[in-house]
Amino acid sequence: MPGTLFGVGLGPGDPELITLKAARLIAATPIIAYPALPGTESIARNIAATHISASAHEIRLDIPMTRDRAPAQAAYDLGAARIAEALDCGQDVAFLCEGDPFFYGSFMYVHARLAPHHTVEVVPGVASVMAAAARAGLPLTARNEVFAVLPAPLDDKTLRGRMESANSFAIVKLGRHMPRVRALLNELGLTGRAHYIERATLPDERAVPLSDAPQSAPYFSMILVTKGADPWL
Known part of the structure; x- marks a missing residue:
């Protein structure tokens, strides 16, 4: 059976504003994906750090912030392909997203690439x-x-x-x-x-x-x- 992709909203930054459902999924999911600016720590990962299992495999998406959208779109293409490979092998993936996944959230770009062919569940967060x-x-x-x-x-x-x-x-x-x-x-x-x-x-x-x-x-x-x-x- 293919895995499920969870788009997990983390809230605005305070780790205590992560929902109970988000915390449970992060702790239980074997693969954790998250965006980051190249050369920096991931804000999303830092928010969720206490819930990530030591045994979890991590997929980092380096997303450049440039006026030209092409580099970011290419990065999402690459990240979505890596996530799809895990899903097709039957592994669940939790994609961490600051705020809410569908409110200016980075997850929507991954969702657009993977939702047509994979099971996706979105966990809302505090915007x-x-x-x-x-x-x-x-x-x-x-x-x-x-x-x-x-x-x-x-x-x-x-x-x-x-x-x-x-x-x-x-x-x-x-x-x-x-x-x-x-x-x-x-x-x-x-x-x-x-x-x-x-x-x-x-x-x-x-x-x-x-x-x-x-x-x-x-x-x-x-x-x-x-x-x-x-x-x-």
Whole structure:
């Protein structure tokens, strides 16, 4: 019988936010796969480290972060082929993914390659947006309000329009886009309603009003904005 591929969401970084199901599967699965930036430790593996069996075989996928998508796609092709070989030999594989596998998760690229011909089960995890809201103490949306998740690399016109149409929103993938995102929020008069969170739930996390945020931001950071249409009372 072919093995099963488990796409395991690990949550935003705090190992205590791994679900019971995820912890059980990681401990019991003989092959553990995970992504990493070339030349660095895998964030996903570090989150799950205490649950990985000493006897587990590991498949590391070195995924380059470049504007050209071709190198990353080639890396996913190679990783999926290695995982498929194990599945075809009857071995289960747990693919570790920070956050939730289907919310900007690296697992979706492996899923697209393997799901048509293999049994796949997805284990959801705590998404970074939910973790950031919790750490900032900021309710995101209520009743009939519209909440949006906006990638910072969107062009200015599109980003401004989405900001204007949503009642509350998260801006993710800040990185080098931080200065222009701040400028757009300031133009719309939303700086006072914006919160900045980086590395949510990790020991070096920062959660402050946007006005107190640094001028530059790491990739693992976001801005949460609520316009205050509903006071949640």
